[in-house]
Amino acid sequence: MSNKEQMQVYRERRNRLLDQLTHGIAVIATAPMRPRNRDSYYPYRFDSYFYYLTGFEEPEAVLVVVAENQQGNAEQILFCRDKNLEREIWDGFRYGPDAACERFKFDSTYPISRLDEMMPKLLANQSTVYTMIGQDPAWDAQITGWVNRVREQTRSGITVPDTLADVRKILDEMRLFKDEYELTLIRQAAKIAVDAHRRAMKHANPGLFEYEIEAELIHEFRRQGALAPAYTPIVAGGANACVLHYIENNMRLQSGDLLLIDAGCEYGGYASDITRTFPINGRFTAVQRDLYQLVLSAQDAAIEAVQPGHTWDNPHQAALTVLVQGFIDLGLCQGSVEGIIESEDYKRFYMHRTGHWLGLDVHDAGEYKQAGAWRELKPGMLLTVEPGCYIRPADNVPNHFWNNGIRIEDDVLVTAEGHEVLTAAAPKTIVEIEEWMYERR
Ligand SMILES: [Mn+2]
CATH class of the missing domain: 3.40.350.10 (Creatinase/prolidase N-terminal domain)
Known part of the structure; x- marks a missing residue:
């Protein structure tokens, strides 16, 4: 243009x-x-x-x-x-x-x-x-x-x-409704952030500090002409990932821990917002695999629920249903899916909602409810889908789960046909992540 x-x-x-x-x-x-x-x-x-x-x-x-x-x-x-x-x-x-x-x-x-x-x-x-x-x-x-x-x-x-x-x-x-010109800028913001996450995964290794990985993100943002991070990047190894807004980014990365990175850039005024979680040494443990696959399945269900005609709340409910069933299967929660959602017992492990509007501001303008009801999704709306699971040490939680914090976040555009994931190229499945990290050796 x-x-x-x-x-x-x-x-x-x-x-x-x-x-x-x-x-x-x-x-x-x-x-x-x-x-x-x-x-x-x-x-x-x-x-x-x-x-x-x-x-x-x-x-x-x-x-x-x-x-x-x-x-x-x-x-x-x-x-x-x-x-x-x-x-x-x-x-x-x-x-x-x-x-x-x-x-x-x-x-x-x-x-x-x-x-x-x-x-x-x-x-x-x-x-x-x-x-x-x-x-x-x-x-x-x-x-x-x-x-x-x-x-x-x-x-x-x-x-x-x-x-x-x-x-x-x-x-x-x-x-709230993005026009074609905005979408050009938004796609570029998404693309740069995808490349930054790929770069961060490639550079992660036990012994490095979190800020060294943050530096790789910022390097890629600036290298491709993004103004700056769209918000302070979260680079959280091990237990730090259970602090939702951890931004100190100053601890040493340990083999056997997961690393959660929540980072996006601002390009042409527009924010991207991606979270990926991966093993610092390049291989998920069995427990991490179970937890990660659960969050990924929840995210898949939530993204599938992003459709014109659905409401803002549908993706959250879709993610919640999958997560709670998983918490039961893993022995983290006891009872029925409905009962646990009702009692909010799941909030011990999942305490935030599943997304927000995205645009010029990372938590973008736009009402979530109209006349008391969750608003309907329509083509041109842009939102994040970001379920997670955060397990802190606690007496009633088996200790092999402790100190794993996982979140997976993509930027999703509502289209006439359904949706488009703008950040899909950042490795996300267990196989994709392990293969991409294997090549770094
Ligand atoms: Mn977000």
């Missing part, structure tokens, strides 16, 4: 937002730069909603979309940093309002320094202000301040906005 066509995609998203603004104005700021320590900043990451509507990556920018301006027309406005040749020597290129207007297909652009002066004029005679409420107290105060400045002019006949609405209600629903 040419750059022009890409920018048209963003403009059309703003048009679709416009279609849903009844007599109102949407004001969406990008993310602030965040200080790390003293005068160093974290690498800059734009706000996902702002980026979804603009494709504009610079900090200090605000999007304004007006259903009807003072002349009665719809208008798409960007406030951004001015050109500044002096600053550009230090910090790099910035578009400036003129070039940004042309390239990003806005109707008008202004320097961000004029935001405070212009917002009361733009808000005058608008009834509803759509913005992100409560995300940043300073932003909430700014919006309120501008509305109060409009109020000061009411004796001249100007009316004041009387409704504040959360624009995310509209945008979450839009972001």
